[in-house]
Amino acid sequence: xxxxxxxxxxxxxxxxxxxxxxxxxxxxxxxxxxxxxxxxxxxxxxxxxxxxxxxxxxxxxxxxxxxxxxxxxxxxxxxxxxxxxxxxxxxxxxxxxxxxxxxxxxxxxxxxxxxxxxxxxxxxxxxxxxxxxxxxxxxxxxxxxxxxxxxxxxxxxxx
Numbered sequence: 628x629x630x631x632x633x634x635x636x637x638x639x640x641x642x643x644x645x646x647x648x649x650x651x652x653x654x655x656x657x658x659x660x661x662x663x664x665x666x667x668x669x670x671x672x673x674x675x676x677x678x679x680x681x682x683x684x685x686x687x688x689x690x691x692x693x694x695x696x697x698x699x700x701x702x703x704x705x706x707x708x709x710x711x712x713x714x715x716x717x718x719x720x721x722x723x724x725x726x727x728x729x730x731x732x733x734x735x736x737x738x739x740x741x742x743x744x745x746x747x748x749x750x751x752x753x754x755x756x757x758x759x760x761x762x763x764x765x766x767x768x769x770x771x772x773x774x775x776x777x778x779x780x781x782x783x784x785x786x
Contacts, residue, residue, distance in 0.1 A: 634685040637729055643674050650689060658693075658712035665695075665710065673697070673709070680733060682726040691717045692726040696734065699743065705782075706734045708744035711753075723756050735785045742785060745771060745778035757781050 643651065648667050655665040673679050673695050682692035695710035708730075713723045734742060745768065746753050758764075762781040771778040 635691065635725070636683055636685065637733070638681040638683050638690075639733075640674050640679055640681065643670055643679075651693070654689065654693060654714060655710070655712070657715050677709070678706075678733075678737070680730055682722070682729065689714065692722055694726065694730045696730075698739075702741070704738075704740040706737070706739040706742050708742060711744065723753075724760065727756070727760050731785060740785055741782055743780065743782045745780050748777045748779055754779060754781075757783075 640647070648670050651670055652665060652667075670679070677695065677697040680694040680696065681690040682694075683690050692713045693710065694708060696706050696708055699705040699707050711727070711730075713726070731742070742762075743765075744757070744762070746757060748754070748767065754764075758781075760783070762783040764779045765782050766780045768778045768780055770776055
């Protein structure tokens, strides 16, 4: 556990209890109302074989922010951020930027040279955050997660 400013710390679990799985699914639905779709079948492999990075605050059992990562099988130097969100009661407080910088450090220490992600083209606050943090839109992927689910594919080099 690494404690950061304001009593925030990083936790990287390698397994989740059923109660933790339930909490993570609830947080996902809170972050993405109507579209949050993570379940046990995704969470367990992410924790065991990918990387589940939790940004927590002391005296709060629920993560303040979550980053779900996996390695790009076709480009092992690239980490793919599968999911990234800040809990609704912490939005607008700069947590997204602080946490993203922690994620950069972790992934760089893991040997990655690049990070990529997709983001809904309508999620303007997230797109702006990623652009401010060095991500570039490389392409638009139409109907990436189903009809009408257009996503920007974005990349960033880790320095």
